[in-house]
Amino acid sequence: MFFRERMSEGMDVGQLLREYLNSPESSLNINDYSFRTQREEELKSSSVLTTRWHKLRHHSIQQSFLNSIYRFNVVPSGRRSGKTEIAKRRLVRKAVKNKKYSNARFVASAPTHLQAKRIFWDDLKKLVPKKLLLCRPSESELSLFLVNGSEIQVVGLDVPERIEGNPITHILLDEYGNMKPSVWEEHIRAGLSDHKGTADFIGVPEGRNHYHDLYVDAQNSANEEWSTFEWPSSDILDPDEIKSARSLLDPITYLQEYEAQFVSFQGAAYYQFSEENVKYPLQYQPHKPLIICFDFNVSPGVAVIAQEFEGNYQYNGDSLVGPPFTGIIGEVYIRDNSTTPRVCNKIVDKYGNHKERVVCYGDSTGGARGTAKVSGSDWDLVEKILRPVFGHNFRLNVPRANPRERVRINAVNSRLQSVDKHIRLRLDQKSTPNLIRDLEGVRLKDETGEIDKSDLKLTHLTDALGYYVAREFPTIERKIKMEQF
Numbered sequence: 327m328f329f330r331e332r333m334s335e336g337m338d339v340g341q342l343l344r345e346y347l348n349s350p351e352s353s354l355n356i357n358d359y360s361f362r363t364q365r366e367e368e369l370k371s372s373s374v375l376t377t378r379w380h381k382l383r384h385h386s387i388q389q390s391f392l393n394s395i396y397r398f399n400v401v402p403s404g405r406r407s408g409k410t411e412i413a414k415r416r417l418v419r420k421a422v423k424n425k426k427y428s429n430a431r432f433v434a435s436a437p438t439h440l441q442a443k444r445i446f447w448d449d450l451k452k453l454v455p456k457k458l459l460l461c462r463p464s465e466s467e468l469s470l471f472l473v474n475g476s477e478i479q480v481v482g483l484d485v486p487e488r489i490e491g492n493p494i495t496h497i498l499l500d501e502y503g504n505m506k507p508s509v510w511e512e513h514i515r516a517g518l519s520d521h522k523g524t525a526d527f528i529g530v531p532e533g534r535n536h537y538h539d540l541y542v543d544a545q546n547s548a549n550e551e552w553s554t555f556e557w558p559s560s561d562i563l564d565p566d567e568i569k570s571a572r573s574l575l576d577p578i579t580y581l582q583e584y585e586a587q588f589v590s591f592q593g594a595a596y597y598q599f600s601e602e603n604v605k606y607p608l609q610y611q612p613h614k615p616l617i618i619c620f621d622f623n624v625s626p627g628v629a630v631i632a633q634e635f636e637g638n639y640q641y642n643g644d645s646l647v648g649p650p651f652t653g654i655i656g657e658v659y660i661r662d663n664s665t666t667p668r669v670c671n672k673i674v675d676k677y678g679n680h681k682e683r684v685v686c687y688g689d690s691t692g693g694a695r696g697t698a699k700v701s702g703s704d705w706d707l708v709e710k711i712l713r714p715v716f717g718h719n720f721r722l723n724v725p726r727a728n729p730r731e732r733v734r735i736n737a738v739n740s741r742l743q744s745v746d747k748h749i750r751l752r753l754d755q756k757s758t759p760n761l762i763r764d765l766e767g768v769r770l771k772d773e774t775g776e777i778d779k780s781d782l783k784l785t786h787l788t789d790a791l792g793y794y795v796a797r798e799f800p801t802i803e804r805k806i807k808m809e810q811f
């Protein structure tokens with residue numbers, strides 16, 4: 327009401343906001359906007375703050391980040407530790423407080439457009455008091471225009487050019503470790519010059535990549551514009567969730583995701599693989615679904631054959647007690663000049679009489695590296711050969727895009743052995759000699775954690791296994807229960 331009436335009186339927007347901020351109707355002391363105090367309770371009940379500004383438990387580092395006056399803030403904190411929540415509140419607060427620029431731009435960004443929309447859009451609409459909106463939110467541009475001349479924009483940096491154009495007053499880069507390394511220097515930094523803009527880099531660490539470099543530079547920098555803030559997930563998350571993460575994740579993944587450490591990936595890719603994983607003989611179970619994992623390749627041509635086992639597996643009159651596990655009961659390994667039909671025929675020879683479900687997992691690009699000796703995509707060939715054999719029991723379970731290599735490696739390591747020493751991936755030693763060689767032999771190139779592919783015989787079987795494990799047992803469970811206050 328306040329704005330509509332005055333605007334129709336032809337008043338300038340900036341002047342209008344100043345008047346509003348000073349008016350008794352506003353009572354808007356934006357410095358209180360985070361950890362709600364008695365004052366904020368009053369503000370909320372007088373409907374200046376929206377109900378989305380719910381109260382957060384006091385946490386001193388979160389609070390320091392929220393109120394940081396540094397120009398550039400690097401915040402590598404744990405999974406579900408409240409990084410995004412605090413950064414969103416910071417951004418809205420800055421946008422609402424802006425009195426300086428009539429074209430101020432506040433950008434909430436993430437690695438992709440879809441991610442950015444999912445993380446920010448609904449929440450930003452709820453965080454900005456309706457009274458401060460100049461017009462309806464633009465659903466097509468994901469923009470909010472405020473009466474003081476601020477624009478809040480949600481942007482995916484998969485197409486970094488989206489960010490170029492008007493000066494940037496403040497930018498929030500979420501999941502910065504997953505962004506292209508060039509984004510900051512090539513597409514953003516120059517845009518901050520006009521308004522002497524600010525930037526918050528947040529996200530879980532991602533090995534020793536560009537995020538790590540930025541963090542180290544920020545820490546060592548004599549430049550007073552930079553600061554870092556970090557806190558572990560355990561400060562915020564329910565202790566049961568931390569316990570569950572320790573039971574499910576391998577130590578390196580746990581350290582990175584929950585303790586927010588920039589871990590160094592070096593040496594053996596599958597560092598959690600040990601004698602323990604091959605200790606017990608596993609037999610083919612005709613009454614259980616059969617899982618076939620493909621990585622399409624010529625020399626060697628491979629597939630991994632798996633089944634899911636219950637915790638109390640009986641073998642040779644003995645029993646294995648522990649959590650349910652993925653059992654690798656076989657492999658296909660055609661050393662040279664393989665084709666997808668040859669791999670499939672081997673599977674048919676051995677498991678053609680399987681009467682339960684048969685589900686295929688693998689490389690979604692369908693062998694882009696090419697088994698070009700035969701026509702059709704690799705998945706077409708798999709379907710053509712295996713469907714007639716297994717009939718209505720046959721399924722393909724292939725995502726539209728492959729998960730990142732690091733995500734697959736983490737998923738396999740976590741299942742090989744967790745922080746709490748739970749084993750959820752076991753191999754039958756006799757039937758999987760090449761997969762075992764792969765698990766022992768695959769190395770990482772350097773501390774960025776990329777797989778060394780220089781031995782052409784290695785990596786294919788573990789890649790095949792990784793597609794299945796990452797799809798069915800991803801390491802990061804998104805819907806973690808939160809302790810709310």
Ligand SMILES: Nc1ncnc2c1ncn2[C@@H]1O[C@H](COP(=O)(O)OP(=O)(O)OP(=O)(O)O)[C@@H](O)[C@H]1O
Pocket residue numbers: 381382383384385388403404405406407408409410411412530562808809810811
């Ligand atoms: N101090 C706090 N007190 C209570 N709840 C909090 C606090 N900080 C954050 N939360 C809540 O924790 C949940 C997770 O927060 P948020 O999504 O910001 O975490 P994140 O670190 O960005 O997680 P992710 O790693 O999944 O991106 C949210 O529901 C948020 O409201």
Ligand SMILES: [Mg+2]
Pocket residue numbers: 409410411500
């Ligand atoms: Mg987040």
